[in-house]
């Protein structure tokens with residue numbers, strides 16, 4: 001059997017009965033748009049996250065865009081985000097005429113570095129978007145403090161960390177995505193809570209914001225055919241909601257399975273001096289959307305090639321800082337650079353991790369990595 005980055009087929013086999021029944025139900029009732037499963041999933045998800053409002057939408061990128069529209073961010077406003085992230089985080093800013101202010105990340109947690117953010121502030125700074133990269137929370141207590149002090153909105157990009165818990169210094173525990181003013185997530189199939197197509201959601205504890213988000217996602221209307229603001233059409237399909245309703249029940253089990261794989265990798269790879277296994281953030285649990293190593297001495301690409309020759313897949317998330325992308329160069333001046341981001345782009349490699357792993361594949365992957373490093 002071929003090793004895969006993510007084994008969605010194996011996962012489906014275990015929940016096939018429930019998923020098939022949910023999808024069939026949508027078809028039997030031809031309830032394709034805003035059918036009952038959408039509301040049911042929304043309510044289950046609100047309960048799971050312990051958040052007042054979940055507004056389902058079409059994908060994670062839309063979720064971020066709608067969040068920024070709901071906060072009335074205007075062309076010229078500046079929004080701080082990490083430069084080491086998936087493009088969607090900053091792409092929506094470009095679409096809305098906002099200016100992404102790309103900042104560095106912490107080299108241990110890979111999340112946005114809260115130290116030194118002051119130097120990026122201008123009178124136009126309106127918001128900050130922490131991304132909970134690879135599955136663990138950014139240091140939200142510090143980010144909230146910074147945001148409060150400077151009157152900024154906090155939008156969490158939680159596309160990679162659904163199910164992760166953040167603990168504040170007073171002991172309060174919150175799910176990522178429910179901590180800032182608005183949280184955004186994606187149900188892209190390979191995400192930790194993935195559907196069988198595109199999907200996304202927006203989370204908030206603020207009643208007024210929730211109303212506005214719902215209105216914007218629905219053509220700017222509260223009442224059908226009466227449009228208050230210019231909005232968009234962003235819905236979660238009923239069929240996708242039916243799949244998510246089933247998978248949500250297993251999300252904690254899935255996170256546990258990912259953690260078991262991560263522990264096995266840790267134990268077997270930690271002794272290799274040219275590898276840094278992923279460090280855990282102090283105040284967050286990890287849901288291991290990705291298991292990402294740092295490879296020293298410029299050996300990352302050679303390792304990837306070696307693994308590929310042995311039919312072991314791996315991925316580089318992400319090979320290029322946002323500000324070096326053609327599309328985003330316009331937002332920085334010539335010669336702009338962030339040292340940690342640039343180092344990570346050259347050192348990171350993500351290994352297969354998912355919910356269906358077998359010991360044989362794990363043994364093979366770790367054995368091949370050891371053999372590459374001659375240990």
Ligand SMILES: *Cc1c(COP(=O)(O)O)cnc(C)c1O
Pocket residue numbers: 059060061062085086088089131157159160185186187188198199200
């Ligand atoms: C996947 C992802 C998104 C976008 O989600 P889509 O559903 O693919 O639009 C946004 N931000 C991050 C960090 C992601 O990983």
